[in-house]
Amino acid sequence: MREPLKDRTRLEHIVEAINKVFKFTEGKTCDDLHMGDVLFYAVVKNIEIVGEAAFHLTKEFCKNHPETDWNGIMKLRHVLVHDYYQINVKTVWEIIQQELPHLLDQVNRYIAETNWEEWEKNEVVLKETAAHKSLVQTAIRMKKDGMSSQQISKYTGLTIEEIEDI
Numbered sequence: 531m532r533e534p535l536k537d538r539t540r541l542e543h544i545v546e547a548i549n550k551v552f553k554f555t556e557g558k559t560c561d562d563l564h565m566g567d568v569l570f571y572a573v574v575k576n577i578e579i580v581g582e583a584a585f586h587l588t589k590e591f592c593k594n595h596p597e598t599d600w601n602g603i604m605k606l607r608h609v610l611v612h613d614y615y616q617i618n619v620k621t622v623w624e625i626i627q628q629e630l631p632h633l634l635d636q637v638n639r640y641i642a643e644t645n646w647e648e649w650e651k652n653e654v655v656l657k658e659t660a661a662h663k664s665l666v667q668t669a670i671r672m673k674k675d676g677m678s679s680q681q682i683s684k685y686t687g688l689t690i691e692e693i694e695d696i
Contacts (some may be wrong), residue, residue: 536644537591540583541637547579548634551626560623572621574610580633581607590652598636669693 584603592600679693
């Protein structure tokens with residue numbers, strides 16, 4: 531199993547995707563975005579990446595940075611992917627012009643101001659990793675099948691307390 535990406539890496543993905551949007555749209559207008567399919571889809575894909583990276587941030591990180599509308603970012607990604615037929619070019623252009631610069635500033639500040647060595651030691655953050663979530667799901671199934679907490683702990687590596695809290 532590969533190691534899940536950490537919050538810092540996800541934030542760096544957000545910065546990279548926003549910078550690509552700015553690079554692609556430099557010197558362009560909303561009409562250029564509307565008329566250029568390749569430009570439009572390159573921009574939309576990178577905005578999707580912003581939403582996907584935000585989705586994979588730990589809940590704890592998002593909770594500690596409430597000034598960013600993480601839910602709105604994730605919902606936008608959902609719309610772009612699943613309701614693609616309803617994408618409004620003018621709305622995308624407004625997001626590029628009004629929302630992304632502010633988000634880029636916030637994310638760059640989070641990257642610079644966070645003590646990453648300490649953050650990544652944070653037990654709450656570690657518990658939110660994909661691997662841990664998978665083990666919890668396995669433990670839930672094992673518990674439903676009637677296995678004891680001791681047996682589940684032996685197979686999953688979760689503590690008895692974690693299993694009993696499920």
